[in-house]
Amino acid sequence: MQRELIDRIRALMDEGVATRVLGWKKGEFFYDTEPAILTAEQLDQLVYDSFCGPNLSKYLIQEMPKLEGKIIALIKPCDSYSFNQLCTEHRVDREKVYVIGVGCKGKIDVDKLRARGITGITAIDEDGDTLTVHTLYGDETVNRHEVLLNKCLTCKGKEHRVFDEQIGESEDTSAGADRFDMVKKLEAMTAQERFEFWRGELSKCIRCNACRNVCPACSCVKCVFDNPNTGVQNKAAADDFEENMFHIIRAFHVAGRCTDCGECSRVCPQGIPLHLLNRKFIADIDDLYGEYQAGEEIGQRHPVINYTQEDCEPSVVRERGNQA
Amino acid sequence: MKKLSLNSLNQWLEGIAGERRVIAPIEAADQVNYGVWTPDSKIRLDALRTVKSAKDAFFPQVENMMNFRAEGKNLSVEMIDPKAEDFVILGVKACDARSFDILDRVFLSDPYDPFYAARREHATVVTLACGRPDENCFCVNFGIDPADPKGDATMWIVDDTLYLRANTEKGEALVKDLEDADDAAVKAQQAKTREVAEKLPFARLNLKGFDGDHLMEKFNDPHWAELSRACLGCGTCTFVCPTCQCYDIRDFDTGHGVQRYRCWDSCMYSDFTLMAHGTNRPTQVERFRQRFMHKLIYFPSNNEGMYSCVGCGRCLAKCPQNLNIVKVIKALGGDEA
Amino acid sequence: MSVNTEWKPKIVAFCCNWCSYAGADLAGSSRLSYPADVKIIRIPCSCRLNPLFILRAFQRGADGVILCGCHPGDCHYSTGNYYARRRMTLLFSMLSYLGIDSRRTRVEWVSAAEGPKFAATMNDFAKTITELGENVKLGDLRCKEN
């Protein structure tokens, strides 16, 4: 499929559709692919394989002002939601992007291999659902589904919500999983258990801002946490409170706009399940204001900047109980 | 050489922890980080890399320096006494052990940093040799032997046995009561580790030209723009790095006084050099370049060729978009020699 | 829960300028009593309440935070409180999700004519917070006076 993709992009470039493509390029290993913007001459560096996990949509923001003509962007089904959302927010101009919807059958998480004690990885052979991992210390076989990125386990489906053309087959890798499983589990806990769960997770935070900087919804020119005039600017969480504050506020600021792309959790060096915060907002929005998926269409008005006269009162939270 | 069965590790640590804090790689919420050991902690000496490095033990992410109080137009200041308590840091790998030498050059040079100095003085560093380096390791390029780290005492884990060797008086005090052992098993493991280390994909990076004499040439290298393009400008690489030592000094108004604290900062952040009239590194290209130029050129230029990279591989493993120092070395320094 | 007799809860009440602040005024001028530990902060409209304000109030020692605004439909800016309602619902739910008791946060609609309601609301809220005790989960240790 990589070959087919490169040939097609080359043809598009020859036709004059665009001069550059936003995609992935090969890294030092087979698995550390890197987001890249390539010209026709660099096209041979383009890769598209099971390790192209990063969501590229946000890179388009910085390209917008530089663009003359169009840029080709490779968009996976799940990334297409972020792309739409960015277009809705006028951060990306749909007209300036030629979207190739690339097929996706789930992306592999190398950290999950490492967590299984498979280290010194040198190569992986893919044969259907079976992966043979070659390492410095011998070969191992694993089931592909077990080492997919977490975001792939709650796959939003194989449909591209936006594209100019599609290349490659997609597959829904969610296997029927309910993405709100963990949210429900947490909701069922006692307040103290929830508190302890989140303290345990958030106390790992090193405030590297990777979650914020990778997030396609966090596209503010100047973040509130970088602005010395807000009084909340902080570079490191000097106190438990600041860890909580950063993550609550960040989740709140993207509520209604978060497409649940899962990048925040993917990039967190400490493996904090940050998507569970965003997903809680999504669950609440679905529950209280009607089902809503950000980025489904360009131009949607999201529920947090909307209202009806019949909305529930905030006391609904208290009434749900489970406080102590 | 002394030895200890891994089964009695907790017992041994309990003995030490009675007198002073023990800091060791501990697993909490699925991640291994250095933390204070208690009998309930899940110690993970087998973990190759902790997420954060061991530098926290000497240079914590946040540290209070002084307190101010204001009364009318008058101020009073109270310095925080950098008096530290004795502690043992256990399980430090060769790369992290080297990072202490690098941090010493910064914090112990004149005028020395009293907070860092106090912790260094009170620490007993117990290192641990690597048994299973992985593909991201490249410490051998910097003259580090992963099989024989230094510190006050060195440990090796072979099967179910922990072997210990004291290197200093402090180390001797720790291990003196343990059972004597011969070093055959350790020697065998060292040979194996060194053999693997030599075969690692990044075992022979070409560091030629990374020195003060090539400063302008490397600075003006056309590759920087391409190398930094995918950089998110987050601080992951700097915060997991064992040698990154830039910090910020900030004030926090507690409502009844002002705390002046310092905290890690990252040259990757857009406000790192921001002044009222603007910044001298306006785009991510310059910020990205600064980090790697500092590690590979500026620092060695001031420190007799000592690189401020130890090859621990954390930035390789943790960069969200897979940018790292190896890519920089290869792009700027040519291919493997 | 044993209630410490020494301890008095600190409560921050954000009141919209047009209704609730006037309501508080009326409560005062009608000599209705409500706890002195309620600190009122006037905001132009209930939808001015940034979630950060609530968190910062907790950081700096508040034990409970209440938002008072015009009744839905009566907003001076016609729709501000509708937006505030959604936002606060979501925020309170999130705080609860993090294990922070949602009884520490509340929204009440108080009009300019409802002095007694204002006083009653504050008394009731103060009672709830007194029962819940000191806020330890969402405070900042640095801000505690030693």
Added chain:
Amino acid sequence: MRTDNLIPMIGVVTEIRQDTPDIKTFRVEKPEGGKCFEHMPGQCAMLSIPGVGEAMFSITSSPTVKDYQEFSIKKCGCLTEWLHAMEPGQQIMIRGPFGKHFPVEDALKGKDLLFIAGGVGLAPLHSVINYVLDNRDDYGKVDIVYGSRSKDDLLDIDEIQSSWMDPANRMDVHLTIDRPQEGWDGHVAFVPTYVEELGFDPNKTVLVCGPPIMIKFVLQALTKLGFQKEQVYTTMELRMKCGLGKCGRCNIGDKYVCKDGPVFRFDELDELPSEY
């Protein structure tokens, strides 16, 4: 080994002068009177207001002033706004001195000096000029070119007229403003142009400070006049936090501006990346 300039001491602002619409000069002394510390011309100090922040400022007064130090500060950011809002008698935190000074005791001694300053860039040179004035016989001919946006923006104009322009002091002062203005009968030109017009003898040693763009063009003008880079000194400004060469903020190339600077000779700067 010293750790003293890590620890701030309390200083009292005993006098505040409004020099121009956006520049004030602050006189700082120890609470019990006297200078907070000794310094050399060109060195800097960290001033801070607890809760607001800390920043590096060049010391405007000459070391020959024994009782106090002065800082001319332009209002342009968060901390400086607070400083400008202060009243005399207010205590602040001060630590220093930091950095290398102008080589007034060796390289500059016996030389003909040319000072070129623009706007608030006079502040660091002010210290050197007064030092030279107080040791007038140690130096040769002295020229000062000083320019600002308008006549109201000329810093220390009273002192310039009463002291620097005093023939007894044997200094030539050339003032200029950027645009013609009512009530100004002096020269009108940008500083670099004026320097070129004045056509100085290229044997002088030059000390220049001002906005980066001015420095750039002044250097071009000087080169045209035949000056070598080894004859030109400047002082730099970058974001600083620790002042000790540790926090990493003011790092350019293998130099730290707080420790290896802020005074640099232009040929030294040539060997550094142009990140300033």
